[in-house]
Amino acid sequence: MPILEPTYKPPFQFKNGFMATVYSGLVRKVNLKQERERIETRDKDFLDLDWSFASKPSHSVIILLHGLEGHAQRPYVTGVAKLFNQNGIDAVCVNFRGCSGEDNRFYRSYHSGATDDLDDVVQHCIQQKGYANIYIKGVSLGGNITLKYLGEGRAVPKEIKAAIAVSVPVFLDGSASELHKMKNRAFATRFRKHLLDKLRVKMKHFPEKLNEKAIASIKTLREFDEFYTAKAHGFKDAADYYEQSSSLQFLKNIEVPTLIINALNDSFLSSECYPVKAAKHNDNLYLEMPKYGGHVGFIQMNNIYYNEKRAWEFVNTHKNSFLVE
Incomplete structure (x- = not known):
């Protein structure tokens, strides 16, 4: 798929990647009411899920995955949830093992390639919640998990209609x-x-x-x-x-419409984390590389970040051909 041309133009002071990253991580606030649900994993551990809902009953949900040492109340997670709720889609913000304020049961916890927990959440959304349309958005570590999940060879449920990965270290x-x-x-x-x-x-x-x-x-x-x-x-x-x-090796196998947004001034990413070749050879993979944005720092003045707006636009563009009402 051709590389997408970004339209992101940050406020002048946030063209600096360090400033954008720090402000977004430490200063930004998003108000969102959430309801917690605990589910059991396939290996008898637990995951805490924080839900927020559209104003009317919805057949669609977005699963949101945080980054290293994040949690489901981080603004880069709740900002997306709030935007999708306002547009008629429920949101479930996943706390990885040990990230919800309570240690998990086992010695193992979570890591950049642990996709079974995501699959457990997907199956929960389908089997227990009855969602017909599922979208996934992962940030940083959560983005790598998203991409690996979609391309590592499992049978991806038909209910998953699109995915977005932001500031993702694919290598x-x-x-x-x-x-x-x-x-x-x-x-x-x-x-x-x-x-x-x-x-x-x-x-x-x-x-x-x-x-x-x-x-x-x-x-x-x-x-x-x-x-x-x-x-x-x-x-x-x-x-x-x-x-x-690393999800880089699995990108060629992704069959779900998937958008990757990695800023060129993201100091966390190496040159290999801009998978131009993979995007050009996979019709389902879209790559956008804004000049600015730092690490999850795509600031806009209305507190709806550029990557969040693009996530909604991407889902909205692709949903009409497969949406189940």
Whole structure:
């Protein structure tokens, strides 16, 4: 599919990717009423889902996936939910394992390639909730999960009609390298602190696997993935985790209309995270690369972000041929 021409024009002060990223992560506010539901996963863990609804009963829902150490109340999640609710579509904001304010039951938690939990949510929306039209929007880590889910070879339910992935590190090793550079030191330090805090919570339940000395020795995000993510989730090491979980290799298989929006000034992304070749060779894959936007920082003055508006436009453009009323 041809590469899409972006129309994003940010306010002048937010042409700086760092400023756009920080403002969007720490300053932006979105008011949204949500209702929590807990579901059981196929392996007997749990997921907390935060729902918001259109003003009238709807046959359509958008599943929203957050990024690393995010949750379902982050503005980049609730902003999308609110916009879709206003346009007649329900929204379910997924909290990945351990991200809803309560630790999950097992030593394993979530990671960039863990797609079974997304499939459990999709099946819940179909079988228990009766939705006929499902859209998925993932941000950053959640975007990688979205793309991998759609292209890794499972039977994708016919109810899934379109997907959007934003600021997505489709090549995890390259993104990990970018995060370890000086330009991203503040972000990497923040991520590391949150991740280690969660390990300390897990230590109380799994003292045979974790201790303070080992946790304190983790100095980088890659070391965290080497020490915890890889071992807890069945990978040989961090390199194996990055290789198996990167969605780049699966893009060629995606058969659902899918939009990727990655800003060219996103400091978290390596050059491989702009999959031009894959988009040109897959009629279902659309790639948009705005000059500005940072990492999930596509700011517009009305508090509806450009990527959120584009998500609605993309769904609205493609839904008429398959929408079930």
